[in-house]
Amino acid sequence: MDAENLVVVGSGPAGVSAARAYREAGGTGPVRLLTADPDPPYERPPLSKEFLRGEADLPPLDEELAEKHDITITLDDPVTELGEDNVRTASGAVHPFTACVLATGAEPVRPDLPGADHPDVRTLRSAADSRALRAAAHGVRSAVVVGAGFIGCEAAISLTRLGLQVTIVCPDDVPQEKRLGPDAGRFLLRWLKSEGVSVLRGTKLLSVEGGHRVRTDLVPVLDAGLVVLATGVRPRIGLAEAAGLAVERGRIRTDEHLRTSKPGVLAAGDVALAYNPAAGRALAVEHWGEGLAMGEVAGRTAAGEDAVWDEVPGFWSVLGDRVLKYAAWGDGFDRARPFPRDDGGFTVWYEREGRTVGVLTHEADEDYERGQDLIKRGVTASPSS
Numbered sequence: 177m178d179a180e181n182l183v184v185v186g187s188g189p190a191g192v193s194a195a196r197a198y199r200e201a202g203g204t205g206p207v208r209l210l211t212a213d214p215d216p217p218y219e220r221p222p223l224s225k226e227f228l229r230g231e232a233d234l235p236p237l238d239e240e241l242a243e244k245h246d247i248t249i250t251l252d253d254p255v256t257e258l259g260e261d262n263v264r265t266a267s268g269a270v271h272p273f274t275a276c277v278l279a280t281g282a283e284p285v286r287p288d289l290p291g292a293d294h295p296d297v298r299t300l301r302s303a304a305d306s307r308a309l310r311a312a313a314h315g316v317r318s319a320v321v322v323g324a325g326f327i328g329c330e331a332a333i334s335l336t337r338l339g340l341q342v343t344i345v346c347p348d349d350v351p352q353e354k355r356l357g358p359d360a361g362r363f364l365l366r367w368l369k370s371e372g373v374s375v376l377r378g379t380k381l382l383s384v385e386g387g388h389r390v391r392t393d394l395v396p397v398l399d400a401g402l403v404v405l406a407t408g409v410r411p412r413i414g415l416a417e418a419a420g421l422a423v424e425r426g427r428i429r430t431d432e433h434l435r436t437s438k439p440g441v442l443a444a445g446d447v448a449l450a451y452n453p454a455a456g457r458a459l460a461v462e463h464w465g466e467g468l469a470m471g472e473v474a475g476r477t478a479a480g481e482d483a484v485w486d487e488v489p490g491f492w493s494v495l496g497d498r499v500l501k502y503a504a505w506g507d508g509f510d511r512a513r514p515f516p517r518d519d520g521g522f523t524v525w526y527e528r529e530g531r532t533v534g535v536l537t538h539e540a541d542e543d544y545e546r547g548q549d550l551i552k553r554g555v556t557a558s559p560s561s
Contacts, residue, residue: 181273182195182198182203182207182275182276183210183275184276184279185278186277187211187237187249187251188217188281189220189465189468190467190471191211191444191445191471193467193471193475194474195245195247196245197471197472197475197476198475199247199479200476201479201480201481201483202479203478207245207246209248209250210250210253210254210255211249212266213303214304216249217236218235218236218237221464223300223301223302223303223305224306224327225330225334225494227303228300229310229338230338234306250265253265253269258419259419261273261440274440275442275478277434277443277444278436278443279443279471280411280412280415280447281412281446281447282411282462283409284300285408285409285410286405286407287381287405291384291385291387292381296386296387298312298402298403298404298405301409310338313338313340313402315401316340317340318341318342318399318400318401319332319341319343319400319402320345320398321342322344322345322381322405323346323347324406325351326493326495329373329493330494332344332371333373336372341372343375344373345376346376346378347379348377348378350362350365350377351375357524357526359514360512363522364495367495367498376394376395379392379394380393388401411446420438421438425449425460427448427460428448429458430449431450431451432450432452432484434485442474444467444473445466445467446461450470452487453486454486454488457507459506459507460506461489463490464491466489473485487552488505488552489503499538500537501536501537501541502534503544503547504526504536509528512524512525512527517539519539522540523535523543524537532547532550532554532555533551535547535550535551
């Protein structure tokens, strides 16, 4: 695909990476990046950690993107319509393209429960969300975080370090039990408790009253100064659906080059269900690193290269002062094998039908690096600890 005019929709890692990669691959046409976010592109991982705690400014995602790569960035003007060869924004502007990358990301899901949509109930996805959450945390003594995924756990620890008494409402017996298994969940539980976070396990949110009172199936009433929903995200596929692109499992279906069913249109990041030839199937991935990797493939494809997304998805999570590293195909396992280390680190190997499909490590970088290779090769032998 020889793009003479590239439009990128979205300013997260996939969008920025696509614009930059197009230029680095020799793309010479005009490039315009459009975003609904009022802030210039920024690093999102600190939103639940040091930025939320007020310990650091939010780093720019690529400070030289516009000047170095000659890319026009338009902020605070969401794309409302994807046409045959142009996009229209909320301001009424129309931008033509010969290639377009949809990197629209995902938005927080508020459960369909009474009070979950109250304006005082917080979510955490953007810089504006993090600033608002930090401001709301001042002057209150306690917080309830609903959800024990990585964003929920990271935010809970940050709020605890801001001086709040924090309780996590965890639907499973241990955090991340379905995704990472019970052994890994017990490690996470101990870490949360060591940070002073209380965890209500095996309980479900029933309602939120007045933005500050939480009802669950185990504890009738939890009064809190602050309620945070960390209950997952939903890919933003509205543009794609309205334009008739192939959508599957709530995401935009693409091939290994990140091409969608519509000629000239690619998709990358959270919004894509992309075929990964190393996995032999399409994967849904919501990792920051994969946004960068998929965006690069999309940008290089738009510039005419034969780029392929065939890496093993992975991410890091910083929980207080501890770092977790995880790499996996992400679509299930039938066996988890934990190996604690004497120094406090650990490795959990994940297998399916005898093949390595994932690895989780803490202070075991050699296993993390080796695990990515084992996963990609699909070896049948169980890895040693």
